[in-house]
Amino acid sequence: MRFGLRCTAGLTTLLLPLATLVGLASPAQAATSATATYAKTQDWGTGFEGRWTVKNTGTTSISSWTVEWDFPSGTSVTSAWDADVTSGGTHWTAKNKSWNGTLAPGAAVSFGFNGAGSGSPANCKLNGGSCDGGSVPGDNAPSAPGTPTASGVTNTSVKLGWGAATDDKGIKNYDVLRGGTKVATVTATTYTDTGLTAGTDYSYTVRARDTADQTGPVSGAVAVRTTGGTTDPPPGNKVKLGYFTEWGVYGRNYHVKNLVTSGSASKITHINYAFGNVKDGKCVVDDTYAAYDKAYTADQSVSGVADTWDQPLRGNFNQLRQLKAKYPHIKVLYSFGGWTYSGGFAQAAANPAAFAASCKAVVEDPRWADVFDGIDIDWEYPNACGLTCDTSGPAAFKNLMSGLRSTFGANYLVTAAITADGSSGGKIDAADYGGASAHLDWYNVMTYDYFGAFDADGPTAPHSPLTSYAGIPAAGFNSADAIAKLKAKGVPAAKLLLGIGFYGRGWTGVTQSAPGGTATGAAPGTYEAGIEDYKVLKSSCPATGTIAGTAYAHCGNNWWSYDTPATIAGKMTWARNQALGGAFFWEFSGDTSNGELVSAISGGLA
Structure with a gap:
């Protein structure tokens, strides 16, 4: 699976590690004209979110404020925002920021923090005096209302x-x-x-x-x-899965709502959210801002309701929750790894049970447990080389999948994106994909990126050939050979999804229109040389021919290969004839604004 670059310049994280917080000055004034009240706004068992509110109840302005309290042993602040927080043992102190210290009469300001443990604050002081808010200690939060x-x-x-x-x-x-x-x-x-x-x-x-x-x-x-309307799932029983990239909300400006406006949401069955990271042998959320903190306005939101600063969940996860409410047939899987983040799998494979437990903790985090229906593992590549080389052995992948299934159980989807190298002695032969398939619902077979400008001088060749052809640069580098090899290793056809790239790969310095020409390097691309979205190529370099079931285009000095609605239709017919479980694609933002490639997949598998 390709892992694109994220453009995050100018973004500021809201949660500040305690290690970066500065020391505090002494309280500036007595607290007889102000109150400080505390509320636990979220609780997820092993931790919680707390909020203090400081209010000026006097008749003159306050120029600064400092809130102090004690936590019982085992309870602590792990990160904070809108205040500088420090501790000495079990005593905690929060000091206003430079921009929120002044409070006019009647004005109030809040700051929040994430905490570990389960204790409540005690012995509250505001600017050295009593907090006078009545909420700590001695004022409990209200109970939960009855279920509506x-x-x-x-x-x-x-x-x-x-x-x-x-x-x-x-x-x-x-x-x-x-x-x-x-x-x-x-x-x-x-x-x-x-x-x-x-x-x-x-x-x-x-x-x-x-x-x-x-x-x-x-x-x-x-x-x-609600009554009326329809959000019926697409026809047929084939899987129609697309990858949604976490970083696409930045430079690509592609959001969950685009799945609605393009019409794609009604034509797919599954979404893989990419990517979670793998660090120290554990699953972790990668970009927390994009995942669960980015605020959406009403016009950007799937529900048409703007996010508020104090709601428990924002970002892509909340938008996916809203998408599932609107299209209840869609299942969402959290995908971990990818080209950039696969280096952590070797350590994970050394202790599959611990890895699986960490992944389940992320997927079932109480803040978004209803969003995800399963987990997808994108290890590029077990016991072989990708961005880095892995030597964990041929059994490591099977052991990892077994651990995930044991931990997640039968009610979760467990899938994997795998190599499509069908060559003799190639990557499919490096791991026990046949044995591992018993623990998985399906494989996303990455039948693309076979050829491209990573070989700068060519020869030009389609990056996603369905079949072999005379002059193909490498034997076994095509979809048909990869699928046949996986079947021969015991993987049921129904557990194999054919991969489609919503982008092209291209060279420059090419004079020959037919495949097999020489080149001088990678063709220019919007985000990366040698790669361009279908939505751009369909107009900038229209297809001039087809080979091995995919399209190619020669325009000026550039030569590109990519799939079109017509070639996708042919591939879907082939997938049906092979009794495959369906198809998947990388990734939504490469499609046109009206989702014509998604439509081709959905219609072709019906």
Whole structure:
């Protein structure tokens, strides 16, 4: 699987490691005219998110503030934002930033942190005096409200009702959350949500807020499907899977909502979210900002509702949650590895059980556990060479897949993207793909990138040939040979997906139109030399011929090969005739704005 470069210049992380936080000055003034109140806004068992709110209750401005508190042993702050936080033993101190220290009479400011452990703050001080907020200690957060019930469902609205929450000081109001995003705050225990889309699935929860503005845990969820409309899955029983890249939200400006506007969401069955990283033998989230913190405006959001600063989940994960509510047939898998991040698999293979446990902890993180239906492993390449070389042995891949299946169980999808090197003694022969297939739902066979300008002087050749042909630069480097070899090793045809690239590979300095010409280097590309999206090539360098089931184009000094709707149709017919489980593609953003390549895959497999 190709791993593109991310353009992250200018982005600032919101969560600051404690190691980077500066020391604190002494409290600036007494706290007789201000209060500090605490709320635990999230709790995921082994950790939590907390928020302090400082309010000026006096008649004169406050120029700075310092909040101090004690945590019991075993509870600590791991990262913080909007304040500088330090500790001495179990005593914690938070000092205002340069930009949020001044509070006019009646004004308030909040800062937050992520914590480890389960304890609550005690002995609160604000600017050296009493916090006077009544929330720490002695004011508990409210209970969870009752699970909502739905009534009066129409094409565009639903009425919700729920049992009241309880609190030792009284309930102030309730937040109504749709798909984890707050859509209303009400004082009653009913709410009618309007402006919905016909024939669409939604999920609602409710949380209470007490008179100190502390929020309690969310209620259970109620699923609602509006009347009318249709979000029927694509026809047939074949897998139609696309990769969505985490970094595509930057330079490519490609977001989950593009799957809706292009029409692609109604034509696929599965999404692989790429990529999680593999570090120290464990699965980890790579770009946390893109994954779960980037805020979306109403017009950018799948649901049409803007993200708020205090909602529990934002970013791609929340958008995928909204997509699944709208298209309930779609399953989402979290893909780990890829070309750049495969170096960590050797350590993971040394302890498959520990690796699998770490992956399940990421996939089932309470903040987004409902988003993912499985895990995809993109190890490039076990017991062979990719960006780096692996020597973990031919059994390592099978052992890793066995560990994942044992940990995730039968209710999760477990898949892998694998080599398509069908040559004798090549990468397929380096690992036990046949034995490992017993533990997997399917393989994404990467039947592309066979040839390209990584051989700068050519010969020019299609990067995704379906079959061999006279003059092919390397025997076994084609889809048919790869699929045949995997079948011969015992992999059932139904567990093999044919790979399609939504991009082309090209050379420059080429004078020959037919394949086999010499070149001087890589053709210019928008993001990387030698590579260009289909959506660009279809107009900038239209196809001039076909070979081995894929298209090529000679324009000026440049020569490109790529798949078109017509060649994809041919490949899908071949996949059906081979009784394959379906097809997958890399990746959504290379398609046209109306999703013509996705349409070709969906229609060809129907």
